[in-house]
Amino acid sequence: MTTLATETTIDPALQSAYDEVLRRNPGEHEFHQAVEEVLGSLGPVVRRHPHYLEASVIERLCEPERQIIFRVPWTDDAGQVQINRGFRVEYSSVLGPYKGGLRFHPSVMLGTVKFLGFEQIFKNALTGMPIGGGKGGSDFDPKGRSDAEVMRFCQSFMTELYRHLGEYTDVPAGDIGVGGREIGYLFGQYKRITNRYEAGVLTGKGLAWGGSRARTxxxxxxxxxxxxxxxxxxxxxxxxxxxxxxxxxxxxxxxxxxxxxxxxxxxxxxxxxxxxxxxxxxxxxxxxxxxxxxxxxxxxxxxxxxxxxxxxxxxxxxxxxxxxxxxxxxxxxxxxxxxxxxxxxxxxxxxxxxxxxxxxxxxxxxxxxxxxxPGKAANAGGVATSALEMQQNASRDSWTFEHTDARLGQIMTSIHERVVTTAEDYGRPGDYVFGANASGFTQVADAMLAMGVI
Missing domain, CATH: 3.40.50.720 (NAD(P)-binding Rossmann-like Domain)
Incomplete structure (x- = not known):
């Protein structure tokens, strides 16, 4: 095995941006960790391309475009009213509609969702698909709950969230605690409220109602x-x-x-x-x-x-x-x-x-x-296939498992090639962490610069 040179500190040119993240987001340790991991790789990038610093791209990327927090009241099987908290962080839409899963777990809080959304920006960029980054969820725990309780919670959750969603705006999917059952209840409530069959607004759906083979x-x-x-x-x-x-x-x-x-x-x-x-x-x-x-x-x-x-x-x-x-x-x-x-x-x-x-x-x-x-490269297959599901929904089409799986394999091979090539271009062969961060960042940063100060 060869030993890689590693950057253990944030480049001085990026330190002030990271300090501002710590100041503006106190106590959100997972979010701090995610930002530090990315910024720790970007020193060589901003030294080669100082215009990213001049345009404050780093500062803009570290601040979500929109953060939504809302109350989710629902009634359990015993007739008791329960209260949970819902989140959706719409982080970056420069490459396409916000895309990222919903997590239902007691550990979910704003910092968790922001860390996941921040990672999602670069993961989605690496797929080469036209999708932005976002994430959401709730501190609701579906474990031990009946189907009826999960349904009532999902309907209450979507009753608030639906106004922020759309196939060209924000497209959630599943994550921890959100599987086919939960996606079904969420989609049904969205369809009921909006009075339209907008299949592309959620991914991870059942095959009979707009889902994609190989997504699971x-x-x-x-x-x-x-x-x-x-x-x-x-x-x-x-x-x-x-x-x-x-x-x-x-x-x-x-x-x-x-x-x-x-x-x-x-x-x-x-x-x-x-x-x-x-x-x-x-x-x-x-x-x-x-x-x-x-x-x-x-x-x-x-x-x-x-x-x-x-x-x-x-x-x-x-x-x-x-x-x-x-x-x-x-x-x-x-x-x-x-x-x-x-x-x-x-x-x-x-x-x-x-x-x-x-x-x-x-x-x-x-x-x-x-x-x-790193996860932003290695586990990007889920969101990539969600984007393929969106393609099928837009064309009112349904692909075979073999075709979708083949596309998935091609996308993962392409991500690997892109990460390796970027690392080699900067003289860091074999450094997958640097290659993933630098490649994802430059694609998002270039799009941000093209669109002006937004």
């Missing part, structure tokens, strides 16, 4: 396609590799499926209660039964799978592997876990979740020469 699989598949391209570029292969995938939700399940198809063996996956190790390879059908059909904890997998073990304490990253695919949530893989993985001979990391590796972990990987694919 896209983020997980896309992450593995990106990891495959990383391996190929380095003269490696995923075939025969030992792989650990954190999480056991939609992204993790389809990452496991694609790794298995490409000849790798996924030996561990997890949920918030712990992780399972299955040296024979995760049984995908059993995992789907446990997590998708029965909605049980991951321990139920080990209880039904001979030879599998469940571990409630510790970290899934204690399990040795060649390839790590963190697909659960932000900041799940820290510096200590990264050092443990490196000591076991780790070769490739591709982020299936948004910012799942802490800055310390990323530094460890890059200094050790581990191939590291």
């Amino acid at each position: 699989e896209a983020t997980g598949f896309g992450t593995v396609y990106f990891a495959r391209e990383m391996a190929r570029h380095a003269g490696l292969s995923l075939e025969g590799t030992r792989v650990v995938v954190s999480g056991s939700g939609n992204v993790a399940i389809y990452a496991i499926a694609k790794v298995t198809e490409l000849g790798g063996t996924v030996v561990a996956c997890s949920d918030s209660s712990g992780y399972v190790v299955d040296e024979a390879g995760i049984d995908l059908e059993l995992l789907r039964e446990v997590k998708e059909e029965r909605r049980e904890r991951i321990s139920a997998y080990a209880a039904r799978r001979p030879g599998a073990t469940f571990v409630a304490a510790g970290s899934i990253w204690d399990v040795p592997c060649d390839v790590a695919l963190p697909c659960a949530t932000q900041n799940e893989l820290d510096e200590a876990a990264a050092r443990q993985l490196v000591s076991h001979g780790l070769e490739i990391v591709a982020e299936g979740a948004n910012m799942p590796c802490t800055p310390g972990a990323v530094r460890v990987f890059r200094e050790a020469g581990v191939l590291f694919g």
Whole structure:
């Protein structure tokens, strides 16, 4: 492995912009982390292109175009009124309508949504599709709620949010806690209020009412396609590799499926209660039964799978592997876990979740020469296929699974080529973090300059 030179500090020319982010957004630590990660890469870019600084592009990019916060009242099955808080951060529309998912989870707050929306700007730019960046959600927890309760919440949420949406304005999708059930209720309420069938206003819809084949699989598949391209570029292969995938939700399940198809063996996956190790390879059908059909904890997998073990304490990253695919949530893989993985001979990391590796972990990987694919590049397959769904809706068309999956593969290959080429152009070969940040930023910045001070 070769050791990459890394930038550990923000360029002095960008420090004042970052200080202003800290001043104007107190307490929003995840947002600060996301901004620092991007600005930490942009020193060489602004030195080569000082006009970005002269036009205050950085300052404008760090401030969302619009931040929406609203009350969501709804009635539970016991007749009690519940109150949640809803968010939509419409971050940047210079490349197209705001595009990004909705997350329903108790941890959601404004800083969470801003961090996700900021990342989404550059992720969407890397796809090459005409979509801007945004994100939204609520501190509502759908776990343990009946379908009727989820429906009433979604209808109340959309009753406020609908006025800010539109197929040419803002197009949400799903994220953690928002699957096909929730998208259905949200779309139904949007259709009811607006009295029009605007299929392109939400993505992740069911196939019978405007959805796209391969959308469910896209983020997980896309992450593995990106990891495959990383391996190929380095003269490696995923075939025969030992792989650990954190999480056991939609992204993790389809990452496991694609790794298995490409000849790798996924030996561990997890949920918030712990992780399972299955040296024979995760049984995908059993995992789907446990997590998708029965909605049980991951321990139920080990209880039904001979030879599998469940571990409630510790970290899934204690399990040795060649390839790590963190697909659960932000900041799940820290510096200590990264050092443990490196000591076991780790070769490739591709982020299936948004910012799942802490800055310390990323530094460890890059200094050790581990191939590291940041989420804004590696997990862009989901939003790319959402954009393909928007294309199908606009043309009143429906593509086959094979055609959509092929397009997804082409997009992930194109993202990889773009990231690698940008890094090489700046004399930083193999630096996927720099390549992704610099490439996404320049596309957005050039569009902003073309449109004037808006």
